[in-house]
Amino acid sequence: MGRAYSGREFSAIVGIADNDAGSSAGAVGAATQDANAVSGSKFLMRADAVNMFDYSAGYSRAEVARAGSRTLRAEDIVNHYGSGVFTWNFDWLVDNEKGIQNLVELMYPSHGGTITTSITYPAAPTVNDLSHAETAETVSKLAFILLTNPLASRDHYMHSANLQELTLSMSAGTDGGRLRASGQFMSGYKPLIETNAIAADTTASDYAKGLFDCTTSTFGGDAAVVSDFSLTISNPANRVGYQGSAGETDGYIRGGAFSITGSITMKSDSLQQINDDTFWKANTTAAIVLGQGTNIDFNLPAVNVSNISYNMADEGVFQTVDFTATSGADAGGNLAVLKFT
Amino acid sequence: MAKQSSGKKKYKAVDAVAFKESFNDTAPFYKKLSKGDEVSLDPSDKHTMNWLANNFIKEVK
Numbered sequence: 001m002g003r004a005y006s007g008r009e010f011s012a013i014v015g016i017a018d019n020d021a022g023s024s025a026g027a028v029g030a031a032t033q034d035a036n037a038v039s040g041s042k043f044l045m046r047a048d049a050v051n052m053f054d055y056s057a058g059y060s061r062a063e064v065a066r067a068g069s070r071t072l073r074a075e076d077i078v079n080h081y082g083s084g085v086f087t088w089n090f091d092w093l094v095d096n097e098k099g100i101q102n103l104v105e106l107m108y109p110s111h112g113g114t115i116t117t118s119i120t121y122p123a124a125p126t127v128n129d130l131s132h133a134e135t136a137e138t139v140s141k142l143a144f145i146l147l148t149n150p151l152a153s154r155d156h157y158m159h160s161a162n163l164q165e166l167t168l169s170m171s172a173g174t175d176g177g178r179l180r181a182s183g184q185f186m187s188g189y190k191p192l193i194e195t196n197a198i199a200a201d202t203t204a205s206d207y208a209k210g211l212f213d214c215t216t217s218t219f220g221g222d223a224a225v226v227s228d229f230s231l232t233i234s235n236p237a238n239r240v241g242y243q244g245s246a247g248e249t250d251g252y253i254r255g256g257a258f259s260i261t262g263s264i265t266m267k268s269d270s271l272q273q274i275n276d277d278t279f280w281k282a283n284t285t286a287a288i289v290l291g292q293g294t295n296i297d298f299n300l301p302a303v304n305v306s307n308i309s310y311n312m313a314d315e316g317v318f319q320t321v322d323f324t325a326t327s328g329a330d331a332g333g334n335l336a337v338l339k340f341t
Numbered sequence: 342m343a344k345q346s347s348g349k350k351k352y353k354a355v356d357a358v359a360f361k362e363s364f365n366d367t368a369p370f371y372k373k374l375s376k377g378d379e380v381s382l383d384p385s386d387k388h389t390m391n392w393l394a395n396n397f398i399k400e401v402k
Binding site: 118120122123218220221222278279284285286287289299301302328329330331332333334337 | 359362363364365367368369371387388390391394395396397
């Protein structure tokens with residue numbers, strides 16, 4: 001009998017590949033990205049539980065039932081490994097500053113700011129060259145993920161990964177209001193199953209901010225007593241074509257819709273009930289500011305309210321506002337500015 | 342004969358830093374408002390109305 005393993009024996013390291021070094025070692029599609037990471041970028045993601053990579057969509061599969069037989073022969077199933085998409089989902093109660101900075105940066109690698117200060121998701125996000133073997137693009141920044149396995153010869157390593165969706169959430173009634181991050185990475189390259197000795201650069205639990213640290217909370221310019229907040233950033237990546245006999249992707253296109261949606265639940269007080277008319281019914285954009293200015297801050301200058309629902313509790317009516325971030329009138333604003341420092 | 346009013350009023354950013362962070366060059370008078378300067382805006386303009394509703398700017402009396 002073989003040894004059994006617990007999921008708690010696995011851990012996850014997420015790093016940013018140095019795709020821009022001009023060296024093939026860190027190029028888009030290079031399996032050697034783990035040894036060619038952006039300095040200090042590898043962080044230990046202490047997720048509640050480590051999910052395994054989803055290999056299922058990595059196959060191109062067809063079952064061809066041929067005439068003359070009521071059953072499938074082995075030759076009637078076409079199963080090509082490598083020509084699909086591999087994904088990794090995570091859910092993490094944020095406890096590392098570099099880690100959360102990495103995630104918001106990976107959502108929009110070509111941002112122009114300093115990630116240790118803030119990140120701006122602008123009105124007109126630019127698109128990177130993510131073609132296979134690209135080494136010169138200055139802001140490509142793909143990720144790699146290592147799932148370390150207690151069975152040392154079978155660490156799971158995904159490279160050239162795009163973080164294509166990220167949800168940031170806080171709830172007064174959950175996890176002490178602390179910030180939680182969940183999302184999905186994708187890669188069009190086959191993960192490697194190997195012995196991998198790469199270690200994290202940062203393992204500290206040095207970030208513990210959340211809803212109760214947000215000393216400023218306004219919706220539509222008026223004070224809001226917030227109980228729940230959630231933001232989903234979406235910047236999808238798609239594999240393009242293939243190269244090589246393995247059918248791996250010829251790079252990515254990441255030029256689709258960039259969107260930010262979310263919801264905010266707040267006390268339905270005399271200010272916010274009037275704001276329902278000002279913004280929702282009048283179809284004008286509202287500003288959301290939630291944070292403390294530096295260490296944790298969400299600034300969405302122009303959200304469009306898509307729905308409001310009310311919880312008519314005896315203990316106090318709360319309203320949940322669903323929204324879509326916009327760039328404001330004539331694209332004169334940013335979708336969002338976030339700070340985690 | 343009385344001078345005809347242009348209908349514009351003077352405004353400034355409530356928080357110039359926050360204004361600068363939230364908007365971009367496309368917005369009217371972005372640079373001036375981002376510096377905390379007073380500017381003349383049409384109160385019926387869509388930008389003005391939205392900034393007032395969201396407390397980004399305030400009228401200067």
